[in-house]
Amino acid sequence: MLNKKNIRKLTELVGGEDYLVCTKIPLYTFSYDASQYFGNPDAVVFPTNTEMVSRILKYTKESGIRVVPRGAGTCLSGGAIASNGGIIIAMNKMNKILDINPANKTIFVEAGVTNKQIQNAVESHGLIYAPDPASMNVSTIGGNIAENAGGMRGVKYGCTKDHVLGIEVVLPSGEIIRTGQLMGHNDQIDLTYLLCGSEGTLGVVTKALLSLTPLNSDVVTMTAIFSDLGDAGQCVADIFASGVVPTTMEIMDNTLIRAVEDYTKLGLPKEAAALLLIEVDGYPSEVQGQVPKITEIFKKNNAVSYDIAKNENERQALWKARRSANGALGKLKPSMIVQDVVVPLDRLAMMLKNVSKIADKYGITIAQLAHAGDGNLHPHLLYDYRIPKDVEMVEHACDEIFREALAQGGTLSGEHGIGLEKIKYMPVAFNEASIKFMKSVKEAFDPDNLLNADKVLP
Numbered sequence: 001m002l003n004k005k006n007i008r009k010l011t012e013l014v015g016g017e018d019y020l021v022c023t024k025i026p027l028y029t030f031s032y033d034a035s036q037y038f039g040n041p042d043a044v045v046f047p048t049n050t051e052m053v054s055r056i057l058k059y060t061k062e063s064g065i066r067v068v069p070r071g072a073g074t075c076l077s078g079g080a081i082a083s084n085g086g087i088i089i090a091m092n093k094m095n096k097i098l099d100i101n102p103a104n105k106t107i108f109v110e111a112g113v114t115n116k117q118i119q120n121a122v123e124s125h126g127l128i129y130a131p132d133p134a135s136m137n138v139s140t141i142g143g144n145i146a147e148n149a150g151g152m153r154g155v156k157y158g159c160t161k162d163h164v165l166g167i168e169v170v171l172p173s174g175e176i177i178r179t180g181q182l183m184g185h186n187d188q189i190d191l192t193y194l195l196c197g198s199e200g201t202l203g204v205v206t207k208a209l210l211s212l213t214p215l216n217s218d219v220v221t222m223t224a225i226f227s228d229l230g231d232a233g234q235c236v237a238d239i240f241a242s243g244v245v246p247t248t249m250e251i252m253d254n255t256l257i258r259a260v261e262d263y264t265k266l267g268l269p270k271e272a273a274a275l276l277l278i279e280v281d282g283y284p285s286e287v288q289g290q291v292p293k294i295t296e297i298f299k300k301n302n303a304v305s306y307d308i309a310k311n312e313n314e315r316q317a318l319w320k321a322r323r324s325a326n327g328a329l330g331k332l333k334p335s336m337i338v339q340d341v342v343v344p345l346d347r348l349a350m351m352l353k354n355v356s357k358i359a360d361k362y363g364i365t366i367a368q369l370a371h372a373g374d375g376n377l378h379p380h381l382l383y384d385y386r387i388p389k390d391v392e393m394v395e396h397a398c399d400e401i402f403r404e405a406l407a408q409g410g411t412l413s414g415e416h417g418i419g420l421e422k423i424k425y426m427p428v429a430f431n432e433a434s435i436k437f438m439k440s441v442k443e444a445f446d447p448d449n450l451l452n453a454d455k456v457l458p
């Protein structure tokens, strides 16, 4: 618990009461993220510049106060909540775009800028910022870096870490460091990769230099319908094996197709076992060469039918189906856990089928959505949090999904992070030496264990 003296000092450090929250009801709004976890912070501070973050962290270190960095709070693994009290450093007021350099294809931003702000700012230069998480309208670049966020374009363009050239970070000691291209020279141990995906456990990201990608001139969007979920999974593996690298490959299962159709009335086939959404982009000749290869693979994998969007309206309708997934499922049950495991592509078909079996075994509804091109499955487990049996069955199902993914040679998380949710599986996924080494890295950055202290590492 913070005392009055702590609150007075923090208020002074952020420049007044407008930049600090410490009363019950407003604090409640920071007690959750998009996961099923809760935790009340003792205060939330809103710094407006790096030096302020540095002064706050010097003070929290001196006073032994726990700290959780936070962006938009869309975290799906409990990483953005203060599970053991302390303060939240909310980065939302550090939301300036500092520089756009179309010639170098870079953008320099503060950490509280949203992904969408970046997309909007670079569009007129014929550029995109390639990582496009479904939460892009609100999630911040600091949160995207901390979670190494992926997105629909990840298959071809990679995840956040592939587009971060350098970051400015405030360490738990309050010291400010810069990494990668922000150091100004290349003869360094580049800490950028280490910090990307470290889930706010090593430092608070305050600024980032990001690389931009030219907007491709031609795009073709297509869908295929399958009467067997495994065939859709095999189709994805075969497309990769053929040498084609689509921008996007998303699989929706029957539960999801029905939910989306009831919600959007787009005319999706409610009887289909799976819908595969594929987009390819590039120069027109390159794209047009890929389309027949893909349709051949559809046929080989028993696609019932396939369709190619004939114009932008049709393309947007297909994307609407995909983007409506979360909202549509929200209508089915009061609670939902979105899981996030990854398996090698040649195990995708098997994993999709096994998740369906797990749903049957525990008598619960699991809607499956997969960033299939990355082998990244998002089983959406639907339940009613007021029914203890439901909660128990969902817990068993989650446990089995994690263990199944690991047994298939996969990993615990593709993009949502370990946070609080998957800590107990870390010793299953990693050997003792790896965990010991990760802990020694954490200790080097944060010897007092104050920053996001109870996350990621067991």
Ligand SMILES: Cc1cc2nc3c(=O)[nH]c(=O)nc-3n(C[C@H](O)[C@H](O)[C@H](O)COP(=O)(O)OP(=O)(O)OC[C@H]3O[C@@H](n4cnc5c(N)ncnc54)[C@H](O)[C@@H]3O)c2cc1C
Binding pocket: 033, 034, 068, 069, 070, 071, 072, 073, 074, 075, 076, 078, 079, 080, 091, 111, 132, 133, 134, 135, 138, 139, 140, 141, 142, 143, 144, 145, 146, 147, 148, 149, 150, 151, 152, 199, 200, 201, 203, 204, 205, 206, 326, 415, 416, 452
């Ligand atoms: C509907 C929905 C769709 C989603 N779709 C995707 C998707 O397609 N791809 C994907 O990858 N994720 C997705 N997510 C998960 C989430 O949006 C991402 O993890 C996102 O990167 C989190 O950003 P945020 O600003 O909300 O961060 P928060 O949720 O506030 O924080 C996330 C983590 O980052 C840390 N953190 C935040 N800011 C900083 C900072 N400045 N410095 C250091 N650490 C920091 C926090 O401590 C926490 O551990 C989705 C979530 C929802 C609710």
